[in-house]
Amino acid sequence: MLSPRAVHAKPGAAVLILVLLFGAVALTIGTNLALGSVGELSMGYSDIQSKTALALTDSCADESLLRIRSSLAYAGGTLTYTEGSCIITVTDNAGKKQIDILTTAGRWTDHVILQVDISGSRLALTDWISN
Numbered sequence: 001m002l003s004p005r006a007v008h009a010k011p012g013a014a015v016l017i018l019v020l021l022f023g024a025v026a027l028t029i030g031t032n033l034a035l036g037s038v039g040e041l042s043m044g045y046s047d048i049q050s051k052t053a054l055a056l057t058d059s060c061a062d063e064s065l066l067r068i069r070s071s072l073a074y075a076g077g078t079l080t081y082t083e084g085s086c087i088i089t090v091t092d093n094a095g096k097k098q099i100d101i102l103t104t105a106g107r108w109t110d111h112v113i114l115q116v117d118i119s120g121s122r123l124a125l126t127d128w129i130s131n
Helices: 004-009 011-070
Strands: 076-080 085-093 096-105 108-119 122-130
Touching (some): 011 076, 011 085, 011 108, 011 122
Antiparallel strands (some): 096 108, 108 122
16 A cells, blocks of 8 residues: 555656546547447438338339229239339239239338229229238
């Protein structure tokens, strides 16, 4: 153990200990802020991807309705966009069409089923079911 005289002989030691202590506290706070920021970025990216999947689903639904209007024989297919893709399956059901759309954007997927009544050249969307 150091005698009181030895501690007074080295006045810079106390300052060094305080600097190290404050440095450790600052490092801990900085690390926590950085990790929190990474978490926020990840959540923001996930939010963007989920909204992209919803937008692609809407776009694929519009496209499938346009194609059915052009040709009642349209049976579906795969649409590929820069942000993702969707698989469209169209089935007939006694004058009605069921459109099944599975969209993928990054690691997000969205699935909807549309029910469409057909009367001549008129299409009426009767149901939109999100899964």
